[in-house]
Amino acid sequence: MFRSQRRATAIGSGFALLELIFHSAVRSIRRSHGNAVVGLLLNLAQTILMVVIFYLIFEMVGLRGAAIRGNYLLFMMSGIFMYMTHVKAIGAVLKADGPTSAMMKHAPMNTVVSISAAALGALYIQVLSVTVVLYFYHVVIEPITIDQPVGAMGMLLLSWITGVAIGMVFRAARPWQPTAVGLVSSIYMRxxxxxxxxxxxxxxxxxxxxxFxxxxxxxxxxxxxxxxxxxxxxPHxxxxxxxxxxxxxxxxxGLMGEFYTRMHASMSWGAGR
Known part of the structure; x- marks a missing residue:
């Protein structure tokens, strides 16, 4: 009762929110695996496995000649990197803490922070995985050249933010019809x-x-x-x-639906399902 209360400025509140998002993002990254290095290696293994599978498919079907003139594996990896960034963002937003989560009992925490942290955590893991894969491919296998790296990175970020936006729509609708929305989101990602x-x-x-x-x-x-x-x-x-x-x-x-859903959230919402 004798503690002095400071008036928070807009800049101070903004930095406090960014700090909260940062710590929540670290928590969301560590949630997938207790060891951060192992979590990164698992994501790298998933990316490399997908590249190998599509490489074998292209070789067996005979579609290698249909690729862009240039580095063949870079052509495949460009699509796989953006695909994985997109679907990982959707999955991260769907799995973020909701309004009935135990974390929401802490005063500074809210669903905007949890969603932002989960999305940024997914982006961090994917960017780190892309960097490591491209570096080792460039050093170990053969040198690669990206014509406009800033534009390519922009398209990776656009793939991520579109995944976040679509995930927000799924997230807002899921509490009302969890089975149907879960099925639709799974079909979309597959x-x-x-x-x-x-x-x-x-x-x-x-x-x-x-x-199509x-x-x-x-x-x-x-x-x-x-x-x-x-x-x-x-591209034409x-x-x-x-x-x-x-x-x-x-x-x-998604934001309007999330706000409406949060206003009607209840701990016993899914008890009858």
């Missing part, structure tokens, strides 16, 4: 193995086939990312504006 278009070059695909892929914002970020990565590739059937528009729309819908 379907992106094909629907993301990471296995082919968009410029070389007929128009009647592209209509151009609805997907991840298809656009992967194709645009390859335009930044490879010197001789210029994708745009940066479309995933940005989808991201903004889903983010607004």
């Amino acid at each position: 379907a992106n193995m094909i629907a993301s278009g990471k296995m082919f070059v968009a410029n070389a695909v007929p128009g009647f086939v592209l209509q 892929f151009d609805w997907n914002p991840l298809f656009h970020t992967i194709d645009q990312g390859r335009g930044f990565i490879f010197l001789n590739y210029f 059937h994708s745009s940066i504006g479309y995933p940005v528009a989808v991201m903004l729309a889903c983010l607004m819908i």
Whole structure:
């Protein structure tokens, strides 16, 4: 009762919020595995395994000649990196602490902090994995050159933020229909193995086939990312504006839905299910 109360300024409150998000992000990263190094190695193993699987598929089906002129493995890795960043962001947002979590009993904590921390933790792990894989490939196997690394990194971040926005929509709807929304989100993430278009070059695909892929914002970020990565590739059937528009729309819908859901949250919500 004798403690002096300071008035928090806007800048001080902002830094306090960023500090809280940072510590929550560290907690979300350590949640997947107690040892941070082992957690990174598991993510690296998952990425490398996917690259090997798609390499074998391309070799057996004979699609290697359909890749972009340039480094063949870099073509595959570019799609796989953005795909994994996208789906990991969706999964992280869905698994973030909700309004009925025990962490929400602590006064500074709220769902915005938990979602932001989970999303940033997923981004950290993916960026670190991409850096390690590309470094060892460049040093051990053969040197690689990325034409516009800043633009390529921008498309990786756009893949991440679109995953966060879509995950927000799933998250807001899940408490109302957990089984249906869980099934739809799982189908979406599994379907992106094909629907993301990471296995082919968009410029070389007929128009009647592209209509099955151009609805997907991840298809656009992967194709645009390859335009930044490879010197001789210029995307003609994708745009940066479309995933940005989808991201903004889903983010607004997800935030409004999350606010409405949080207002009706209850510890006994799923007791009857």
